[in-house]
Each structure stands twice: as structure tokens, then as C-alpha cells.
Amino acid sequence: MIELRDVHKTFGSNQVLRGVNLTIPSGQNTVVIGGSGTGKSVLLKCILGLVTPDQGVITVDGTKVTEAPRDAFLSRFGMLFQGGALFDSLPVWQNVAFRLLRGPLKRPRDEAKEIAIAKLRRVGLSPDVAERLPAELSGGMQKRVSLARAIAAEPEIIFFDEPTTGLDPIMSGVINDLIREIVTEMGVTAMTITHDMTSVRAIADRVAMLHGGKIRWTGPLSEMDAATDPYVDQFIHGRAQGPIETLR
Amino acid sequence: MRFLAVIGALVLGRLAALGRLMRFAGETLSHLVRPPFYGREIGFALLNVGYFSLPVVGLTALFTGGALALQIYAGGARFSAEAVVPQIVAIGMVRELGPVLVGLMIAARVTSSIAAEIATMKVTEQIDALVTLSTNPMKYLTMPRVLAGTLVMPVLVGIGDVIGIFGGYLVATRSLGFNGATYLRNTVDFLEPLDIMSSLTKGAVFGFIATLMGCYYGMRSDRGAMGVGRATKGSVVAAAVVILAANFVLTEAFFSA
Numbered sequence: 001m002i003e004l005r006d007v008h009k010t011f012g013s014n015q016v017l018r019g020v021n022l023t024i025p026s027g028q029n030t031v032v033i034g035g036s037g038t039g040k041s042v043l044l045k046c047i048l049g050l051v052t053p054d055q056g057v058i059t060v061d062g063t064k065v066t067e068a069p070r071d072a073f074l075s076r077f078g079m080l081f082q083g084g085a086l087f088d089s090l091p092v093w094q095n096v097a098f099r100l101l102r103g104p105l106k107r108p109r110d111e112a113k114e115i116a117i118a119k120l121r122r123v124g125l126s127p128d129v130a131e132r133l134p135a136e137l138s139g140g141m142q143k144r145v146s147l148a149r150a151i152a153a154e155p156e157i158i159f160f161d162e163p164t165t166g167l168d169p170i171m172s173g174v175i176n177d178l179i180r181e182i183v184t185e186m187g188v189t190a191m192t193i194t195h196d197m198t199s200v201r202a203i204a205d206r207v208a209m210l211h212g213g214k215i216r217w218t219g220p221l222s223e224m225d226a227a228t229d230p231y232v233d234q235f236i237h238g239r240a241q242g243p244i245e246t247l248r
Numbered sequence: 249m250r251f252l253a254v255i256g257a258l259v260l261g262r263l264a265a266l267g268r269l270m271r272f273a274g275e276t277l278s279h280l281v282r283p284p285f286y287g288r289e290i291g292f293a294l295l296n297v298g299y300f301s302l303p304v305v306g307l308t309a310l311f312t313g314g315a316l317a318l319q320i321y322a323g324g325a326r327f328s329a330e331a332v333v334p335q336i337v338a339i340g341m342v343r344e345l346g347p348v349l350v351g352l353m354i355a356a357r358v359t360s361s362i363a364a365e366i367a368t369m370k371v372t373e374q375i376d377a378l379v380t381l382s383t384n385p386m387k388y389l390t391m392p393r394v395l396a397g398t399l400v401m402p403v404l405v406g407i408g409d410v411i412g413i414f415g416g417y418l419v420a421t422r423s424l425g426f427n428g429a430t431y432l433r434n435t436v437d438f439l440e441p442l443d444i445m446s447s448l449t450k451g452a453v454f455g456f457i458a459t460l461m462g463c464y465y466g467m468r469s470d471r472g473a474m475g476v477g478r479a480t481k482g483s484v485v486a487a488a489v490v491i492l493a494a495n496f497v498l499t500e501a502f503f504s505a
Contacts, residue, residue, distance in 0.1 A: 048379070050379055070382075074380060074382045079377070079380045081377055085372060085376065098381050099382060102286065102383065103284065103383065
């Protein structure tokens with residue numbers, strides 16, 4: 001279980017997080033929704049330690065992230081980045097097996113390649129993709145490779161940052177299905193950041209809405225449509241009118 | 249008072265930037281002695297910084313050596329000292345022009361490419377991805393490049409020195425009427441071990457500076473294409489200026505009476 005208590009983060013004069021309190025239960029996919037620039041990615045990076053909060057406490061299974069041994073802590077996580085964040089200079093299989101080729105989880109090269117190809121198959125890519133460079137792949141294929149990399153070392157916790165951004169609706173559906181299947185079959189704790197409501201309905205167990213630097217609402221997916229919070233109502237129905245300011 | 253405040257802020261800003269650079273350099277050096285070491289990355293960096301820089305280093309040194317011979321011959325003729333061409337070409341190339349020109353060419357070719365590569369990795373979240381994959385970006389990206397630059401630059405400078413002297417030899421023997429064997433004997437007799445040692449030491453220091461600047465500016469890049477452009481430009485300018493300043497300090501250290 002991941003817990004955030006009173007987390008603040010400011011960049012210059014921009015107060016992005018203003019006291020976030022959120023619990024991410026184990027074995028479920030918690031989807032954080034919110035408009036662009038509301039600090040969803042910052043929130044995720046705070047948990048991973050990529051960004052240091054100015055104030056507040058973040059714990060994973062009761063251990064403060066600032067006190068956990070870094071390598072052991074990070075080895076519990078897998079992450080799908082918004083743009084894929086694949087390493088251009090490495091072929092696909094070495095991207096997927098990156099963690100298995102170095103560090104504490106290092107395996108023999110052949111074994112790491114076998115695992116990479118198995119993970120590529122798991123996300124619907126054929127083995128011949130393994131030797132190609134990321135730049136030779138379409139956006140959807142890159143997302144799948146990034147997903148394969150996220151699950152390659154069998155992590156306990158997976159973060160998905162805008163998993164369907166930039167994809168056509170059909171490919172978005174494919175990625176959503178993959179995320180749903182993977183989270184269920186691996187039994188992992190997952191946190192997804194998105195503003196794509198189709199994704200939310202496809203993959204979420206729980207939903208939390210971030211607005212104004214705070215969590216405005218959180219609850220099970222089944223209760224989201226009945227939420228009385230006007231911010232949630234405006235956001236999930238995509239209305240231009242409401243308390244959330246829009247530029248027109 | 250307002251004027252003084254502006255100057256104070258400027259000075260403090262520069263000192264803070266210097267402090268950040270020193271800290272970055274210190275962290276890089278600390279990774280040289282702390283495992284794990286990424287052998288493949290070091291190998292690729294050695295190839296990129298060293299082997300693939302050979303053509304540009306060779307051509308630069310060749311033309312510079314040739315031009316130097318012409319200039320010394322023309323200048324020396326004013327006071328009947330044309331015969332010193334081999335000695336001055338040798339000392340000029342080995343002590344100054346070899347290390348400085350190779351350093352500047354490496355700043356142009358390698359520093360820029362390192363800064364652009366790392367800055368692009370930063371804006372596309374590849375650096376963050378490295379961290380989430382339990383890999384320290386300083387150890388994986390910076391240390392191999394800086395180590396390669398420091399190790400391979402003395403070799404490049406040595407090659408540059410030899411090719412530069414050869415450029416002078418070609419011009420002197422083909423155009424200026426020097427005897428080849430005499431030219432080479434004068435060159436070898438005139439050079440001292442300290443000249444060569446200073447040249448190679450400068451090479452190592454310039455290699456360290458050139459690669460460190462590329463990594464530093466890349467890692468500190470702002471977002472977007474403009475951020476990458478600024479990082480690349482800043483790295484090359486900083487590397488060139490610091491190399492020239494370091495050259496003065498090292499020359500003073502080696503050769504001041």
C-alpha cells in the first residue's frame with residue numbers, strides 16, 4: 001500500500017501540490033485523473049523519488065520512501081512513461097531486458113533475451129521486433145515495448161503515466177486491455193495517471209481526482225458517476241461549464 | 249545601491265553555478281572508484297570520443313602544422329632565422345597548438361554531441377527511466393564519457409602532435425627546401441621530455457573538461473527543443489573557454505621559470 005500524507009511541491013512560484021492525501025491500496029489499479037498541468041505526473045515522480053517533495057510523507061508498505069534503500073526500493077517498481085522513454089541507442093530487446101542485463105537483477109545475456117522476447121509476446125509483439133531500434137517502431141508499438149519493459153523484472157508496483165496519450169482509439173483500447181490483464185494476472189499494485197475517461201472506465205479499480213494541488217475526490221470506479229463533487233462531475237463528463245476554469 | 253545589488257546578485261549567481269559544476273565534477277569522480285562499472289558504455293565512449301575523432305584531429309593538426317611552418321619561415325626570414333622552422337614547429341605543436349586545437353575540436357565534435365544526446369534523453373524522460381530501472385544516470389551516462397575523454401585525449405593529442413609535425417615537415421621539405429633527414433633530426437633533438445609530458449597532461453585535462461561540460465549541460469537541460477539547443481551551445485562555449493583558461497594555467501605550471 002502506498003500512502004501520501006500532506007505532500008506539497010512548489011516549482012518557483014508555481015505551487016503544484018498543496019497537501020495531497022491519498023492511499024493507493026495493494027493489488028488494485030488506482031487511476032488519478034485531473035486536467036493538464038494539475039500535477040499528476042509530479043505526484044507520481046514524488047513517490048518514485050524523482051522529485052523531492054517540499055513537505056509531507058510518502059510511505060510504501062509503511063516505509064518512508066526517503067528512508068528505504070534506493071536500489072531495493074526502485075527494484076519493486078515498473079513504470080510506463082508517457083512518451084515511452086525507450087533508449088534510442090539500444091535494440092528493443094535490450095530496452096525490455098535493461099534491468100536484467102545489469103545491477104542486482106542481472107541474468108545471463110541469453111536468459112535476459114529470452115525473458116525480453118517472452119514479455120514482448122505478452123504485449124502482443126512478435127519476436128522479430130526484438131532486434132529493431134525504438135525509432136523504427138510506431139507509437140503504439142513503442143508503448144507496448146515500454147509496457148514490456150515495465151513488467152520485465154516482475155515488479156510489485158507498476159505506474160502508468162498517460163498510457164494512451166497520442167494513440168488512436170483502437171490502439172488505446174488495446175493498451176487499456178493489456179494494462180487491465182497485466183494488473184490482474186500479476187496481482188500488482190498499480191497507479192495510473194490519465195485524463196482519458198475511456199481509459200479510466202476500462203482499467204480503474206479506484207479513482208482519485210487531483211485539482212488545485214489537492215485530491216478533491218477519491219472512491220471506487222463504481223461510485224464515480226454518482227459523485228456529487230461538481231469538479232468531478234464537470235471533468236468526467238467533459239463539460240466546458242463548471243467550477244474548473246477553462247481557456248476559451 | 250541598486251547597482252551594487254545587481255552586481256552582487258550576478259556574482260552570487262556565478263558562484264552558485266560554479267559550485268554546482270564543482271559538485272557535479274566531484275560526483276562524477278566519485279563514480280570512477282565506486283562499482284558497478286558499465287564496461288560496454290565505457291567501450292562505446294572510448295570509440296566515440298577517441299577513434300571516431302581521429303579524422304578531424306588528424307586533418308586539423310596536418311593543416312595547422314603546415315601553416316605553422318610557412319609562418320615561421322616567413323617570420324624567421326625577417327631576421328635570417330629561417331632554419332629554426334623544425335624546432336619552432338615541434339615546440340609550437342607539442343606544447344601549445346596540438347593540445348589546444350585537439351581540445352577545441354573535441355569540444356566541437358564530442359562536447360556538443362554529448363550535451364545534445366543527454367539533453368534529449370532528459371526531455372524525453374529517458375533519464376527518469378534510467379532511475380526507475382535502478383540505474384544511476386551519473387554512473388551510466390556521465391562517468392563512462394568523462395573517463396573515456398580523460399583517457400583517450402592524451403592519445404589523440406599525441407597523434408595530433410605527430411601529424412602536426414609531419415604537416416610542417418611536408419611543407420618544409422616540399423616547398424621551403426629543407427632536407428628531410430635534417431628536419432627530423434632537429435625536431436627530435438630539440439624536443440624535451442617535459443614538452444611531451446606537458447602536451448599529454450594538457451590532453452588529459454582538456455578531455456576531462458570537454459566531456460564533463462557536455463554531460464553537465466546535458467543533465468541540466470531545460471525542456472523542449474530550445475532547451476536542448478541552449479544546452480548544446482552552452483556546453484561548447486563553456487568547454488572552449490575553460491580549456492583555454494586551463495591551458496594558460498598548465499602552461500604557467502609547466503614552463504614558468
